[in-house]
Amino acid sequence: MPPTIDALVAALEGAGYFADRRLATAAFLALKLQRPLLLEGEPGVGKTELAKSLAQVLGRELLRLQCYDGLEQREALYEWNYAAQLLHLRATEGQAPAEDIEREVYQPRYLIRRPLLQALQAPPPGAVLLIDEIDRADEPFEAFLLEYLGEYQVSIPELGTVRAACTPVTILTSNRTRELNDAVKRRCLYHWLDYPERERELAIVRARVPEASAALAVQVAAFVGQLRRTPHAAHFQRAPGIAESVEWARALVALDTLTLDPEVVQDTAGILFKQREDVAALTSVLTAELLHEEAQS
Ligand SMILES: Nc1ncnc2c1ncn2[C@@H]1O[C@H](COP(=O)(O)OP(=O)(O)O)[C@@H](O)[C@H]1O
Ligand SMILES: [Mg+2]
Known part of the structure; x- marks a missing residue:
């Protein structure tokens, strides 16, 4: 594993993932202390992507358990x-x-x-186990998971106990549609993943959409940042995440946009927002206001 936090930041960046210092510290400690890492945050802030990038950096196989309501042990284990x-x-x-x-x-x-058993049996150096969107699973499943995370072993009545050969690097993510069990939280290191600051979002857009001009990338990062910070944002059902910034930059390039103007923003609002009410809330007045603020900053 990377020997320092800085080395981890650099390695993740090499894999196309831009982490701030606090996130990198949380990930570094999870590796060092062999504890699960619980990432909470709004959709599209890079929770799932972190697990994928960590697997790449560590040269470990990624095993993903996508949670949903009604998920049962037989599909997980x-x-x-x-x-x-x-x-x-x-x-x-x-x-x-x-x-x-x-x-x-x-x-x-x-x-x-299934993924949880595969993670115990992964050959060295072991797996990265992504337990994605744990908030979608129900509480009995969470209780079962607690036991698994505590011991990294399972008992199969007909075969005996299976212990982890190498402790899996475990990342749990939650979009926080409900509060998680306290006991699960206590077992994990916790990090709230926020929207990125402008510089980091710009770096992500530039890395993911190299075909966008530098000027356009700056405008995209700035506009989306403003959109999340404006007082109107409180009324949005779902603010755009990093995924939306990246998509939007791609769309703007596809439309040969050189600089943002209210018209092109309005025409492409369906990429930033996926809710009819949110698209409607991005009025031409608000768009003009945000573009104006952006030009001033
Ligand atoms: N820190 C980051 N560095 C690079 N790309 C990122 C980062 N965060 C998010 N992304 C981009 O945004 C997309 C959505 O992120 P994702 O991990 O799926 O969000 P979440 O799991 O939090 O809903 C990713 O596919 C990736 O392209
Ligand atoms: Mg995700």
Whole structure:
């Protein structure tokens, strides 16, 4: 792993990810202390991307568990391949004592490994385990996860206990659609990932959309920043994230835009906002105001 926080910042940047000092410190400590890192923040601020970039930097395999309402252990951890077990039973029916057949049916080759189990069994140097959008899963699942994160081992009744050969680097993300269990939070290092400051957003836009002119990239970063800070932002259902800045820069290049003007902003509002009310809230008056402020700053 990178020996210092600065080295980690540089390595992440090499992988196309721009982290500020506090985020890099949190990630560095998570690596050093082998603790899970919980990243909370609005959608599109770079939570998922951090896990991907860390995997790249560390030369580790990325294993991703996308959470959703109703997610169950068998989709997260493992399940038995019933169809294959059944075929095995059919093929061996009457040829061996029942206990033998039962043992044969619960062989590792009939085990379907899901991300949490895969993470325990990943070959050195181990995996990066991304437990994405944990706030979408329900509380029983969170309780189960607590146990997993505490011990990094699982017991499979038919096979025994599986322990992590190498502790996975674990990143949990949450869009904070609900509060997480306190016990889960206590087990993790915590970082609130905010919208980037202007310089960093500019660096991201420039790196991701190199075809945009320097002037246009500056305008995009500044305008989106203003959009999030304006008092009107309190009424937006969902402010644009970094993903939207990047998309917007691409769209503007596709339209051969050289500099922002109210008309092009209005015409492309559907890239910045994904809610009808938000698009409507970006009135031509507000657009002109923001462009004016931007020109002044
Ligand atoms: N710090 C960053 N450096 C580079 N690109 C970033 C950064 N943060 C976000 N991005 C860009 O924004 C996109 C959305 O980020 P993502 O990680 O999916 O957001 P989240 O998981 O927080 O909703 C990424 O695909 C990436 O292109
Ligand atoms: Mg995400």
